Amino acid sequence: MTHSLHRQGSRESLQRDFIMLSCSAKGYNNTYYSEPAKKMMKIILDNNPVNWGDMKTGNFLYIDPQEVLDKISNNTIVEACFDNKENVLNALRDLIKADLGISVVISGLDDVVDEIAREAGLPGVHTREWSLGVHGNTKKLPDRKILEFTTMCGHGMVSRDLVPKLIADIKKGRRTVREASVEMGKCCSCGNFNITRSCELIEEYLPLWVIDDPA
């Protein structure tokens, strides 16, 4: 639940961060969901997602893409991440046209998702879920910059320690910015991790990050 919600960052950064997903409805379509879900994923793939996967199998960054598609089952959640509004809008328009009858969820900035719904010809969003923040013993949380990366995996699979380790690797010439982003993306098995946004954040934070063992 809610694993595409709670992404942290500035409005400017979140403007290029969208998740599109679908979940089977138990007792309604979970006896035949796999076929429309496969069609949905093919439509999504025609609209240039930056990451995608199936919650029971994993994402295409570490599993053969055909295997991910073939294994979409009746009780699963299929997911994809986009880095711009136009591609999400085009994917939604194609899904409306295909009339698959399965639920489609889009996570993103409220006002931008409202625009997408309107421009796709929908009467509006049906149900909306917000984050009311992080509470409790918040002193335990890592730095905000780390959270901007780690909260792109709602299941918490991207470790707070992996971010500085990969940034140190970049500074030492062992990885490119994209390779570091893909490495984080592999850990987020569902395919929610936004590779483009991660690259942008790394580029922004590289000059601010000091490493004490440059060897």
Add this chain to the structure above:
Amino acid sequence: MFIDEKKCIGCAKCIPYCPLQAHYFTRTEDGRLVVAIDQEKCAECGVCFRMADCYYNAIYQVEQEYPRDIRALLSDPLIEFAGSNVPGRGTAEIKTNEITGRVKWGRAGLALEMGRPGIGVKWSDVDKMTTSLAKKGVEFVDENPVTFFMKDKKTGELPDELKEVRSISAIIEFDCDFDELPVILETIKETAKELDTVFSFPAGVKLLPGGKVPEEFVRIVEDAGFTLSINSKNNMGLGRPRFREEGE
């Protein structure tokens, strides 16, 4: 999750992959430096096993018995909870709301994802929150793993053996009428002060015709001192058969 000390060379490649910082250096009886996994901290999420790409295949999983097996159920997103038939840690909640009608007009779908983001949760903290909420008459959502394991849904109490369990997160789910929200939000704020961990707090509503946000919901949430995020998760209403209530 375990590391075979005979195979491990102590390269430390796996250490930064662990979301709960459970990997640590230790020495074998013959003095070799190796990495081991703190079994109390390990949530059995499988990230090190899948992603650290150990050259010597030193990381291995063993089949776990109750209550240890609950860790993987609530930590490894590739595992499905049989009670909900939904992979992950919760239910379908608003993702299929246009079909199921779970959250109706005038009601809110709430959840507390204990341990998120990235801190993890000991289930004694989950128990503190569920028992506090139950005292206010909260009815927990069936098909959710935390509800499933409660000794009694009316009290929200978890079995003693589960209070020692740690997982990456655990989701407490419930729905309520808008007029019940002020008391519930106050209870959440008060109980939050007693927790060792953090929690992320999602709240969902069915929008009014034309995609209008119910003003009453926003007012109650803001009066209680909470702020709605600028980003959200949105059911676009494409699923069928469509659940319809009066006025729709």
